[in-house]
Amino acid sequence: xxxxxxxxxxxxxxxxxxxxxxxxxxxxxxxxxxxxxxxxxxxxxxxxxxxxxxxxxxxxxxxxxxxxxxxxxxxxxxxxxxxxxxxxxxxxxxxxxxxxxxxxxxxxxxxxxxxxxxxxxxxxxxxxxxxxxxxxxxxxxxxxxxxxxxxxxxxxxxxxxxxxxxxxxxxxxxxxxxxxxxxxxxxxxxxxxxxxxxxxxxxxxxxxxxxxxxxxxxxxxxxxxxxxxxxxxxxxxxxxxxxxxxxxxxxxxxxxxxxxxxxxxxxxxxxxxxxxxxxxxxxxxxxxxxxxxxxxxxxxxxxxxxxxxxxxxxxxxxxxxxxxxxxxxxxxxxxxxxxxxxxxxxxxxxxxxxxxxxxxxxxxxxxxxxxxxxxxxxxxxxxxxxxxxxxxxxxxxxxxxxxxxxxxxxxxxxxxxxxxxxxxxxxxxxxxxxxxxxxxxxxxxxxxxxxxxxxxxxxxxxxxxxxxxxx
RNA sequence: GCGCCCUUCGUCUAUCGGUUAGGACGCCAGGUUUUCAUCCUGGAAAGAGGAGUUCGAUUCUCCUAGGGCGUACCA
Numbered sequence: 001x002x003x004x005x006x007x008x009x010x011x012x013x014x015x016x017x018x019x020x021x022x023x024x025x026x027x028x029x030x031x032x033x034x035x036x037x038x039x040x041x042x043x044x045x046x047x048x049x050x051x052x053x054x055x056x057x058x059x060x061x062x063x064x065x066x067x068x069x070x071x072x073x074x075x076x077x078x079x080x081x082x083x084x085x086x087x088x089x090x091x092x093x094x095x096x097x098x099x100x101x102x103x104x105x106x107x108x109x110x111x112x113x114x115x116x117x118x119x120x121x122x123x124x125x126x127x128x129x130x131x132x133x134x135x136x137x138x139x140x141x142x143x144x145x146x147x148x149x150x151x152x153x154x155x156x157x158x159x160x161x162x163x164x165x166x167x168x169x170x171x172x173x174x175x176x177x178x179x180x181x182x183x184x185x186x187x188x189x190x191x192x193x194x195x196x197x198x199x200x201x202x203x204x205x206x207x208x209x210x211x212x213x214x215x216x217x218x219x220x221x222x223x224x225x226x227x228x229x230x231x232x233x234x235x236x237x238x239x240x241x242x243x244x245x246x247x248x249x250x251x252x253x254x255x256x257x258x259x260x261x262x263x264x265x266x267x268x269x270x271x272x273x274x275x276x277x278x279x280x281x282x283x284x285x286x287x288x289x290x291x292x293x294x295x296x297x298x299x300x301x302x303x304x305x306x307x308x309x310x311x312x313x314x315x316x317x318x319x320x321x322x323x324x325x326x327x328x329x330x331x332x333x334x335x336x337x338x339x340x341x342x343x344x345x346x347x348x349x350x351x352x353x354x355x356x357x358x359x360x361x362x363x364x365x366x367x368x369x370x371x372x373x374x375x376x377x378x379x380x381x382x383x384x385x386x387x388x389x390x391x392x393x394x395x396x397x398x399x400x401x402x403x404x405x406x407x408x409x410x411x412x413x414x415x416x417x418x419x420x421x422x423x424x425x426x427x428x429x430x431x432x433x434x435x436x437x438x439x440x441x442x443x444x445x446x447x448x449x450x451x452x453x454x455x456x457x458x459x460x461x462x463x464x465x466x467x468x469x470x471x
Numbered sequence: 472g473c474g475c476c477c478u479u480c481g482u483c484u485a486u487c488g489g490u491u492a493g494g495a496c497g498c499c500a501g502g503u504u505u506u507c508a509u510c511c512u513g514g515a516a517a518g519a520g521g522a523g524u525u526c527g528a529u530u531c532u533c534c535u536a537g538g539g540c541g542u543a544c545c546a
Contacts, residue, residue, distance in 0.1 A: 011546095012546045014545090014546080046545090046546075047545060047546065050546085104543095107544095111542090114473085115472055115473090116472085118472050120473050120474080120542090122473080141544055159476070164474070164475070165474085168473075168474050168542095170542080173543080173544050175544085180544085182543095182544070182545085183545070183546045186546095187546090202540090203476065203477085203539080204539090204541075205540090205541090205546095206475065206540070206541075207476095207541045207542075208541075208546095210474095210475085211541095228476085230476090230477075230539095231540080235482080237538075237539090238538095238539090239539080239540095268483065268484080270483090270484095272483085272484055272485070274484095274494085275484085275485060275493075275495075276494095276495095277483090277494080277495050278495090294483095295477060296477050296478060297476095297478095297539070298484090299482060299483080300482095301482050301496070301497085303482080303497055304482070304495080304496045304497080305496095307496055307497085308495095308496085351509095354508075354510090355508045356508095365507095414505090424505090425505050425506095426505060426506070429506065430505090433506070439507090440506060440507075441506045441507035442506070442507075443507085444506095445505065445506080
């Protein structure tokens with residue numbers, strides 16, 4: 001029988017949830033779900049100087065928003081410190097580790113000369129073979145006595161076989177001179193204690209994995225399976241950073257992307273299921289496998305994200321979508337949408353969403369009924385309403401007063417009006433748009449009128465007539 | 472410097488030795504149209520370079536080039 005699958009996401013709480021971190025979390029989650037396993041969360045807070053509560057909260061919130069839910073309570077690495085130290089002691093006793101009294105200056109000097117000579121910069125501590133008893137009064141670190149013959153092999157679930165000659169791997173520090181455990185030790189011990197079966201993390205950890213395997217071996221522990229994800233780069237191919245635009249999940253949330261769009265897009269960056277571009281998380285779980293993850297780094301392409309987002313916006317159930325938008329505008333935009341507006345929203349959601357990639361854009365497109373009069377026309381557009389137009393709008397008003405107020409009837413009224421006036425549709429549509437929504441573009445004008453209602457429409461037109469006549 | 476990883480259209484990717492190298496985003500052209508969009512149709516666009524293995528390489532191997540990661544008492 002196979003061991004149960006346990007994966008984990010192990011962020012260090014030194015900032016927001018990075019988009020790359022989110023993808024790592026997503027793949028861990030997807031894999032665990034697809035194997036009916038567990039997905040755990042561990043906060044790597046061993047660096048007490050850089051770790052903050054705010055960052056921890058931000059990461060939790062980010063994952064929650066994405067719907068990447070973890071099993072059990074999050075584990076804080078710091079609270080396992082004693083356990084880590086205990087393991088280091090055991091290693092020391094077994095002779096698999098040793099105390100090194102070299103100073104940082106000595107090590108730096110060694111590395112400098114090694115670089116000059118073009119040889120390996122891996123520090124060979126003289127204390128490795130020094131069997132003399134403890135040197136009292138001198139600070140020491142505990143280093144792993146790693147093998148210097150043979151090789152270390154990872155059968156990576158994504159990359160295949162990767163190997164290192166052991167003499168290219170260093171005697172890594174397990175315990176700092178102040179006695180605190182390093183990341184290298186802590187991850188291994190925690191992953192072992194948490195019974196993590198698959199370590200899925202970024203490619204940047206590939207060498208670390210080899211070094212960490214040495215610790216597993218020294219302890220005689222089972223080595224988990226590894227899968228190293230190719231990294232996400234910016235649009236220019238360089239490392240993804242703030243200068244490429246938004247890199248935190250929270251920023252994407254604020255911009256109004258639905259969580260499913262982010263997940264769909266991120267999953268598609270590196271992973272594929274044939275030609276399928278759009279999918280739900282249930283489908284992704286069903287189809288997911290590590291073998292289908294590619295080897296090469298991907299670039300983050302916001303245009304593609306937009307199209308994925310547009311797809312999901314247009315697929316969502318209208319009522320759910322409206323609910324989400326109302327929540328979004330309240331929390332992210334501090335804009336309260338009234339009962340009345342929300343019922344208009346429900347009626348117009350289809351025409352709004354087909355031209356939008358984000359909640360934010362939907363709201364922008366809905367501004368014609370979200371805005372309170374008076375309607376402001378951009379100064380640069382004011383010249384587009386002429387005195388001739390105003391006369392025409394007055395004649396139109398008369399007809400609008402009498403018509404049955406449905407989109408079909410309004411459509412018909414407008415086309416008859418155009419014929420009667422012997423003008424193009426645009427001649428009437430443009431000033432009418434400007435008058436009632438203050439902009440040159442909008443969804444279909446008859447629909448807009450229908451949704452706005454007769455009273456509101458006539459009020460807005462009459463306001464516009466007053467304003468523009470004065471000028 | 473040393474170690475390791477990566478390399479198919481502009482971008483994300485499919486292909487598990489034999490294909491006119493497929494799809495999506497974007498782009499271009501045309502159509503629908505009521506503005507902005509949407510939508511529909513069509514188009515341009517790729518195996519980094521060089522050896523080898525093979526009847527046959529995008530696919531397997533090696534070399535080169537380019538890019539990335541690591542090389543901390545950070546994680």
